[in-house]
Amino acid sequence: MGKGRAPCCDKEKVKRGPWSPSEDFRLISFINKHGHHNWRALPKQAGLLRCGKSCRLRWINYLRPDVKRGNFTKDEEDKIIRLHETFGNKWSKIASHLPGRTDNEIKNMWNTHLKKRLASENGMTHKKDEPEESPMDSSSSSSCISSSSGKAQDFKTDQLSNHGNSSSPFEEPEGLPSSSITSNPTTSGQVGVPNPEHLAGSLFNFIGGHYDANNNISEEVNKPDILDTAFNIPLESDLEFWDMLDSLGPFQSDGNFGEIENNKWLLYLEDELGLESKNGGEAEPLVPEMNDLVLKAEGEMGTSHYHNRVQPYESNPTQ
DNA sequence: AACCCACGCAACCGCAACTTC
DNA sequence: TGAAGTTGCGGTTGCGTGGGT
Incomplete structure (x- = not known):
């Protein structure tokens, strides 16, 4: 190398x-x-x-x-969780599926909110090992998340409905590193x-x-x-x-x-x-x-x- | 009112991957 | 082909803020 x-x-x-x-x-x-x-x-x-x-x-x-x-919508959060199951801590990969979000932001979000959220939710269903399980091999924690526990205090649910937000992972042009180039229609959501x-x-x-x-x-x-x-x-x-x-x-x-x-x-x-x-x-x-x-x-x-x-x-x- | 503590986030660090010569 | 240079990425830290006591 x-x-x-x-x-x-x-x-x-x-x-x-x-x-x-x-x-x-x-x-x-x-x-x-x-x-x-x-x-x-x-x-x-x-x-x-x-x-x-x-x-x-x-x-x-x-x-x-x-x-x-600004705040992540619940859609985005769920998406992050799903993507994290797939990619693990590959924040840039995850970010590439979330237009306008940066890997750093997502990483922070994960570490501060989502990890806890998942932990608490998983705690309900089955005892957690370690919230940090390397998710590449974690097929375990499937989507038990979509039900928003009421504790996500920042979620503005009224915004969520507006985020029909193409959940389709979108491919971005190559150019800016790890950036989503769109002018982000979701923002207006x-x-x-x-x-x-x-x-x-x-x-x-x-x-x-x-x-x-x-x-x-x-x-x-x-x-x-x-x-x-x-x-x-x-x-x-x-x-x-x-x-x-x-x-x-x-x-x-x-x-x-x-x-x-x-x-x-x-x-x-x-x-x-x-x-x-x-x-x-x-x-x-x-x-x-x-x-x-x-x-x-x-x-x-x-x-x-x-x-x-x-x-x-x-x-x-x-x- | 003052202090303490937990939280959130911007920024830094160091390594790996990639590119160029 | 390999060394040197650059960029990207993920983990971690530092510090301001707000809430609780």
């Missing part, structure tokens, strides 16, 4: 830990513009003090336009209230609309030209710009992208970029749907009850 395991990076010179807004933006902007042909070289080219591995992970698990965040997550999704989808390095374009409609500008920010030139980003606070597109602050941030960013006033002095969000969110933001500032954490970014710009 090819052995060479070059050190992934010079650990002394790379930044670690949570990503700052400017780093995120740099990465998005760079990939949007150039794609990612070489992860190893990417950080340098993008002016990031990260190792390529870290960039790749950040992109795949978080910034990728088609990444779907999360119906109802304007969900910040959606809006964020829209934003990222937009980005995705331009990202075509590997022909991985998620088709988007009606993208204002203005957005071209937004993601053609020069990577190298304007250090002040990146500093500004860092000073603005969180851009952590957490599970719900729900930090109202984020939206403020986006608006502010638009403002700073001069993207706002197409109609008078009033800032118009990059993504139309954000209007709702903005309104909401105005009302709810400071009452973030999303449990996700928002990292206090070190106000220590990368450059």
Whole structure:
């Protein structure tokens, strides 16, 4: 086997830990513009003090336009369980059958929820050995799962019905590693209230609309030209710009992208970029749907009850 | 109100597989 | 053909958050 395991990076010179807004933006902007042909070289080219591995992970698990965040539906959970019976801990394989979900996300989901759920359910039927039985050979625990025990507190059952969600494992084009390229129609299955997550999704989808390095374009409609500008920010030139980003606070597109602050941030960013006033002095969000969110933001500032954490970014710009 | 603890999730680590030369 | 380089994957960890006491 090819052995060479070059050190992934010079650990002394790379930044670690949570990503700052400017780093995120740099990465998005760079990939949007150039794609990612070489992860190893990417950080340098993008002016990031990260190792390529870290960039790749950040992109795949978080910034990728088609990444779907938020609660798993029961359909998805059941699917994961079924797939886990088949594939075992092959998270990437499982992820490939769940459009928009990342292996990391699924892995976390499994370890935090599904494993327990299965254990408790199996505990009912037969004493469990070890929830971790290597499932490749486990034909044992067949589908006793579909009955949702009432303990899955996060399941929004009203969403489930909307997820007719083609349970057909779908083949994805080769391109992005372990990614499902679709623009994820299922996301819209999360119906109802304007969900910040959606809006964020829209934003990222937009980005995705331009990202075509590997022909991985998620088709988007009606993208204002203005957005071209937004993601053609020069990577190298304007250090002040990146500093500004860092000073603005969180851009952590957490599970719900729900930090109202984020939206403020986006608006502010638009403002700073001069993207706002197409109609008078009033800032118009990059993504139309954000209007709702903005309104909401105005009302709810400071009452973030999303449990996700928002990292206090070190106000220590990368450059 | 303060402390503790369990939980969830983003990110890191190290190995294996794959690709290129 | 084999060595070197790169990417992908799975396991694990660190830490913020929220709930309980």
